Amino acid sequence: MKNDAPVTEAELHAYVDGQLDATRNAAVEAYLAANPAEAERARAYARQNEQLHALFDSALDEPVPEALHVHPARRAASPMRYAALLVIAVVGGVFGWILRGETPLTISTSLPQQAALAHVVYAPEVLHPVEVGAQEEAHLVSWLSKRLGAPVNAPHLSDAGYELVGGRLLPGEAGPAAQFMYQDARGNRLTLYVRTTADGNRETAFRYAKEDKVGVFYWVDGTFGYALTGEIERPQLLRVAESVYRALNP
Amino acid sequence: MRDANLFDEHIPRLRRYARALTNDRTQADDLVQECLARAWEKLSLWQRGSDLRAWLFTILHNLFVNDLRRRKNHPELLTLDDEALDAPRRATQEDGLGLRDLQAALNCLPVDQREVLLLVGLEEMRYDEVAKTLGIPIGTVMSRLSRARERLRAQLNSTGPTLRRVK
Numbered sequence: 001m002k003n004d005a006p007v008t009e010a011e012l013h014a015y016v017d018g019q020l021d022a023t024r025n026a027a028v029e030a031y032l033a034a035n036p037a038e039a040e041r042a043r044a045y046a047r048q049n050e051q052l053h054a055l056f057d058s059a060l061d062e063p064v065p066e067a068l069h070v071h072p073a074r075r076a077a078s079p080m081r082y083a084a085l086l087v088i089a090v091v092g093g094v095f096g097w098i099l100r101g102e103t104p105l106t107i108s109t110s111l112p113q114q115a116a117l118a119h120v121v122y123a124p125e126v127l128h129p130v131e132v133g134a135q136e137e138a139h140l141v142s143w144l145s146k147r148l149g150a151p152v153n154a155p156h157l158s159d160a161g162y163e164l165v166g167g168r169l170l171p172g173e174a175g176p177a178a179q180f181m182y183q184d185a186r187g188n189r190l191t192l193y194v195r196t197t198a199d200g201n202r203e204t205a206f207r208y209a210k211e212d213k214v215g216v217f218y219w220v221d222g223t224f225g226y227a228l229t230g231e232i233e234r235p236q237l238l239r240v241a242e243s244v245y246r247a248l249n250p
Numbered sequence: 251m252r253d254a255n256l257f258d259e260h261i262p263r264l265r266r267y268a269r270a271l272t273n274d275r276t277q278a279d280d281l282v283q284e285c286l287a288r289a290w291e292k293l294s295l296w297q298r299g300s301d302l303r304a305w306l307f308t309i310l311h312n313l314f315v316n317d318l319r320r321r322k323n324h325p326e327l328l329t330l331d332d333e334a335l336d337a338p339r340r341a342t343q344e345d346g347l348g349l350r351d352l353q354a355a356l357n358c359l360p361v362d363q364r365e366v367l368l369l370v371g372l373e374e375m376r377y378d379e380v381a382k383t384l385g386i387p388i389g390t391v392m393s394r395l396s397r398a399r400e401r402l403r404a405q406l407n408s409t410g411p412t413l414r415r416v417k
Contacts, residue, residue: 010392013399017370019377044403049371051352052270056372059266065279068261070286188294232295 007031012038016045112209112216115193115227118170118179119214123189123230130166130181140167144178148196150223154180155192155247160240162190172196190230190237192244197225206241208234217241221248256293257286260306263373267307270368271314273357281317285310304383307373311365311384318361348406355405363398366391 007028014020015028032039122129132140137154145152147169154164162182170177170193177195197220204220215237218227226248228241264285268278288309289296296305356364369380370391377395381388 009396013392013395045399048352048399048402051349052372055349055353056266056270059269060262064261068279068283068286070283070290186294
């Protein structure tokens with residue numbers, strides 16, 4: 001900005017806070033020299049900053065209480081995690097129970113709820129995240145295909161930055177379901193939940209659901225319902241869901 | 251993969267900010283504790299290499315705002331803590347009066363203005379960092395800052411002399 005441009009309100013504040021470049025700093029100084037009322041205002045603002053420090057800087061020197069040394073190791077046993085799990089289980093159960101009375105045979109736990117529940121149970125698992133690891137991918141795929149009664153694929157998501165960890169068999173709505181687990185370089189995990197659909201051979205758009213902190217994109221494609229689940233932001237999850245869809249429909 | 255002391259250097263500043271924000275030592279430390287616990291849980295969402303301080307302050311901001319909302323809906327949770335209003339030990343008698351006025355005026359500011367004023371004036375964040383931390387446009391940062399400062403100035407000009415006369 002040029003030196004002789006009029007001084008803005010924002011620049012007056014930036015001057016007080018030392019966030020102005022040298023050229024404009026000089027312009028503001030000239031402006032204040034010519035406008036005593038404005039100079040007084042700038043001085044008052046600067047005094048507010050000083051007083052804030054005088055009031056609260058003592059907090060910086062105090063020893064940090066033991067309670068504030070929150071340790072990451074507690075994370076695995078975090079009550080929040082169990083609470084989240086419980087909430088999902090209870091909500092799922094209540095939904096199932098309420099809906100049961102009305103349409104007893106066709107509706108049970110929804111695809112995203114079931115996928116989120118399975119994700120929360122297995123994604124934090126350190127020792128046994130999967131039943132069959134990625135190194136036995138061919139075996140994993142043929143085994144799950146056999147149990148689900150239709151050919152299942154474990155899509156490759158390297159382009160999206162996720163590598164296959166492995167998979168496991170789970171009880172689904174009307175039979176077995178499969179869960180594939182993926183992990184990125186930082187150890188963040190996503191799971192792809194696959195189950196056969198009751199009425200087969202239709203297609204739906206991507207839908208999004210959120211269960212506590214767990215986001216789920218789910219869709220039906222032909223024989224299978226898919227749900228991609230993870231604790232990442234919605235746009236990132238959508239990006240991976242699109243990769244999954246492309247990998248399954250080359 | 252994780253560094254157990256990753257957040258340590260930021261704790262004193264988080265405490266200072268929380269204390270200024272809440273005007274209550276206990277509530278402030280509870281807020282910081284909750285913030286750190288949440289940060290460990292969500293660490294996978296933090297983009298390594300990006301500004302950790304801004305990320306932590308964002309978490310603290312969200313917790314504080316949610317907490318306020320909850321208290322608003324359940325006013326019985328509001329507690330009055332006289333000790334919270336104690337004057338800072340470092341201040342001299344003469345200073346103390348001006349500082350106490352400022353503290354009182356600060357508490358009267360709307361929360362969104364108080365947050366911006368504290369992040370700029372106390373935490374000394376750059377305006378674009380404040381915008382990122384609070385998730386608002388930089389223009390909003392500037393207008394809130396301007397309103398906050400003008401409001402404090404007006405309040406200190408009017409209440410200051412009255413208080414002094416009483417004394």
